[in-house]
Structure formats: structure tokens, C-alpha cells
Amino acid sequence: MAKVNSLILSRAESHVDMVPELARYLIESGGKRLRPMLTVASAQLFGGGTGSAINFAAAVEFMHNATLLHDDVVDESDMRRGKPAARMVWGNKASILVGDFLLGQAFMMMVETGDIAALGVLSSASAVMAEGEVFQLAKTGDLTTTPAEYAEVIRAKTAVLFQAACEVGAMSGGADAAGRQALARYGLELGNAFQLVDDVLDYGGQAGELGKNTGDDLREGKMTLPIILALAEGSEAEKASIAKALGDAEASSEQVAEVVAIMERYGALSRTLEQAHAHARSAQQALNILPSSDMRALLSDVVEFSVLRAY
Numbered sequence: 001m002a003k004v005n006s007l008i009l010s011r012a013e014s015h016v017d018m019v020p021e022l023a024r025y026l027i028e029s030g031g032k033r034l035r036p037m038l039t040v041a042s043a044q045l046f047g048g049g050t051g052s053a054i055n056f057a058a059a060v061e062f063m064h065n066a067t068l069l070h071d072d073v074v075d076e077s078d079m080r081r082g083k084p085a086a087r088m089v090w091g092n093k094a095s096i097l098v099g100d101f102l103l104g105q106a107f108m109m110m111v112e113t114g115d116i117a118a119l120g121v122l123s124s125a126s127a128v129m130a131e132g133e134v135f136q137l138a139k140t141g142d143l144t145t146t147p148a149e150y151a152e153v154i155r156a157k158t159a160v161l162f163q164a165a166c167e168v169g170a171m172s173g174g175a176d177a178a179g180r181q182a183l184a185r186y187g188l189e190l191g192n193a194f195q196l197v198d199d200v201l202d203y204g205g206q207a208g209e210l211g212k213n214t215g216d217d218l219r220e221g222k223m224t225l226p227i228i229l230a231l232a233e234g235s236e237a238e239k240a241s242i243a244k245a246l247g248d249a250e251a252s253s254e255q256v257a258e259v260v261a262i263m264e265r266y267g268a269l270s271r272t273l274e275q276a277h278a279h280a281r282s283a284q285q286a287l288n289i290l291p292s293s294d295m296r297a298l299l300s301d302v303v304e305f306s307v308l309r310a311y
Contacts, residue, residue, distance in 0.1 A: 004036050007058040011105045022090050022098045026065050029081040035165045036061045038190075038302070042169025042183050045295040052113040053172040056122070060165045062106035063126060067133070067157075069099035074137065075220050076249070079213060118168040125164035132156025136222065141247040143231060143239075145223035151192075153223075154199075159191030166190075182286050186299065189283035194306045196276035199224040200269050201310060203260050215256035221247030225275065229268035230259070238262045273310055280307045 012023040036057035043053035071077070072085040073092045079085055087095040103126070110119045136153045139145045166187030170180045202217040203226055217224050227246070231239055242259055245251040263269050280303045287296050 001033065001037060001040060001057075003054045004040060004057045004061070005033070007054055007109070008036075008061055011058060011062070011109065012102075014101070018090065018094060019098055019101055022069075022086050022094055023065070023102060025083075025089065026068065026080070026086055027061075029083055031061075031065070031081060033061065034302070035064055035161060038162065038187065038299070039165045039169035039172075041295055041299055041302075042166045042175075042187075043173035045183075045290065045293065045299065046170055046173030046175040046179060051172065052115055052118070053169055055109040055113050056118060056168045056172055057165075059106040059109040059122060060161065060168075062102040062109070063122070063129075064161060066099040066102040066106070067129060067161075069095045069102070071133065074133070075216075077216065077220075079216075113172075115168075115171070118171050121164050121168050121171070125160045128156050128160045132158075132160070139223050141221035142223055143243060143246075145228055147225060147228055150223060150225050150228055154192060154195040155188070158195040159188050162191030162194065163187035178289060182289050186283050186286040189279045189286060190303055190306060193276045193279035193283060193303065196225065196272055196279065197307055197310045199226060200272050200276070203256075203263060204269050204310065215251065215253070215259075218245055218256055218259055219247070219249050219251050225272045226263050226268040227259075229271055230263045230266055233266035233268070234262055238265075273307075276307050276310070280304075 008027060009024070012020050012027060014020055039057035039060055040053055068080060069086055072080055072087050073095050077085050078088055085095075086098070090098075107119075107123075110122055113119075132153055132155070135149075136157060139149060139153065163184050164187070167180055167184040170183035175183065199217065202214065202224070218227070227242065231242060234242065241255075242262060245255040245259055248255075260269075283303045284300050287300060290296055
């Protein structure tokens with residue numbers, strides 16, 4: 001990971017001063033480096049962990065940070081990782097363009113490995129992630145959004161990058177087809193669990209716990225599972241309260257608290273966490289075909305960490 005971090009910082013450099021300033025502002029602002037760690041761990045699980053895995057890990061982190069820069073513009077977010085979002089410091093235009101720079105660097109690092117198959121995995125993930133974000137945008141404020149549609153949004157916008165991070169790590173570590181498939185499934189299920197927990201924390205966590213304001217998903221009109229479940233169970237008056245706050249950027253903390261109370265009345269948050277736990281179990285089960293090892297145990301522990309954040 002020291003090599004990965006060094007590569008990340010070196011590839012954020014540019015002769016255009018604003019590029020490294022903005023990129024480093026986000027990259028160095030306390031992100032967990034979870035996705036690149038998964039790439040490195042997946043490679044080491046199969047005996048690798050050096051060489052191309054370093055490039056892929058850094059590329060995955062650049063892809064992730066590019067989407068954060070773009071998402072904050074789309075969502076008009078003020079906060080990211082407990083700090084003012086980059087768009088609040090440098091503006092929307094710079095955030096979009098530096099995000100594009102990071103994506104370009106990510107693909108350059110992939111190409112440098114000469115591994116066309118792995119490049120295909122990450123390129124496909126990049127396209128699917130964009131589709132997921134567009135689908136989420138299309139469903140913004142749509143009170144008829146179904147749990148199945150929500151599941152597709154989080155699979156595409158979040159879980160697919162976890163899947164790709166683990167799969168290319170396994171590939172660079174010399175995994176056979178079964179090992180590669182196992183790590184891909186592990187990553188996908190972990191990513192689903194991770195996003196479900198994030199969506200609960202937006203309503204159940206303390207302000208700043210996610211590096212953004214509690215209730216931001218509500219104010220942005222995002223149709224996450226807690227909202228969908230509450231709408232399905234609530235009375236007409238309760239549905240009206242949710243609909244009034246949904247997508248209202250100026251919704252008060254009292255309005256958010258009222259929506260959370262409705263969610264808790266119908267167990268929407270706990271039921272969402274139950275789904276997170278189901279995906280977490282599937283992620284851990286995906287590792288069962290592999291021999292026991294410290295690295296397999298570490299990957300299993302990552303799943304525990306990802307769901308225990310909610311408690």
C-alpha cells in the first residue's frame with residue numbers, strides 16, 4: 001500500500017497547478033483506500049501483490065475519486081470526507097475537469113501493465129458506473145422507485161467497482177478462472193453491503209460520520225432503500241411528509257428527524273441493515289472455495305468492518 005500511495009500521489013502531478021492542488025485535496029483528505037487495498041490483498045491472496053497490482057490499485061482509487069468529484073457536482077454537495085467539497089473551493093468546472101484528468105491517468109496506468117483482459121474489466125466497470133449514476137439521477141424524487149430498481153442503482157454505481165477492484169487484483173496475482181470468479185463475487189457482494197450501510201448511516205449516523213451532513217440523501221432526492229421501504233408502509237400523511245422533504249435542499253433538521261421517525265416506525269433502517277448483512281454473508285461465502293490463509297481472513301474481516309460501521 002505504501003507503493004500504491006506513492007504512485008497515487010506521483011500520478012496526481014501536473015504542470016497545471018490547479019490539477020494537483022485539487023486532486024491532492026481530495027486524495028489526501030482521509031479516504032480509507034479500501035478499494036485499492038482490496039486489489040492488493042486479492043493479488044497477494046494468490047501469491048502476487050507486486051508489479052501490475054500496484055498500477056491497478058492506484059487506477060481503481062483514481063476511478064473512485066473521479067466519481068466523487070463528479071458526484072459532488074451532480075448532487076450539489078457541500079461536504080466530502082468532513083471537509084468542504086472540492087467544488088466549494090475550486091468550483092464545479094474545475095471539479096469536473098480534474099475528475100476527467102484522474103480518469104485519464106487511471107486508464108494510462110492500466111495500459112502500462114499491458115494486461116488487456118484486466119483493462120477490459122476496469123473499462124467495463126467505468127461504463128457501468130456511469131450508467132448507474134445516470135439511472136440514479138433519472139430516479140431522483142421518483143416515489144414509485146422499487147427495491148429492485150434501487151438494487152440495480154447500487155450494484156452499478158458502487159458494487160461494480162468493488163467487484164472490478166477484487167477481480168483485477170486476483171488476475172494480477174495469478175488466479176485461475178474459479179479464483180477470479182470467487183473474488184469478483186466477493187467484491188460485488190461486499191460493495192452492495194457497503195452501500196446499503198452508507199444509505200442507513202445517512203439517516204442513522206451522526207453528522208460528519210460519513211463526512212457529510214445527516215439527511216443529505218433526503219435533501220438530494222435520492223431514492224435509497226430506507227425511503228422506499230418507508231413509503232411502501234407509511235400512511236398517506238406519512239408519505240406526504242416524506243414527499244415534502246424529499247429533494248428539498250432546504251429541508252430542516254426537524255423535517256429530517258420526522259422522516260427518520262417514520263422509517264424507524266416501520267423498521268426501514270433495520271430492514272435495510274438486514275439486507276446489508278445478507279450481502280455480507282454472501283461475500284464471505286464466496287471466499288470459501290479458497291484455501292485458508294491470513295489474507296483470506298483479512299478479506300473476511302473487511303466485510304465485518306464494512307457492516308459494523310452502522311453500529
